[in-house]
Amino acid sequence: MRMIIKNLIKMIKKEDENMPLTLLKAGECQVIKKVGGKEETKKFLESLGFVTGGKVTVISEINGNLIVNIKESRIAINKEMASKILVSF
Helix, strand or coil, X not given: CHHHHHHHHHHHHHHHCEEEHHHCCCCCEEEEEEECCCHHHHHHHHXXXXXXXXXXXXXXXXXXXXXXXXXXXXXXXXXHHHCCEEEEC
């Protein structure tokens, strides 16, 4: 039983380190920790500037769709794509 609890605590701690970009509110800025999804999705997002270690700021949010500031550019990104971008918690 103790082993199960220890494993659950490890899983919770690891998951808490990152969260999807969709959870940020307007005005919040975080560091990108991981870009997920299929290889072509990752390449597309990276071509827009969503790279590990980069800073992203949410400008506005409507129904989960975001306008963000990344590398001094404003980019609109839908909820599905934004959920593939993990940022620090």
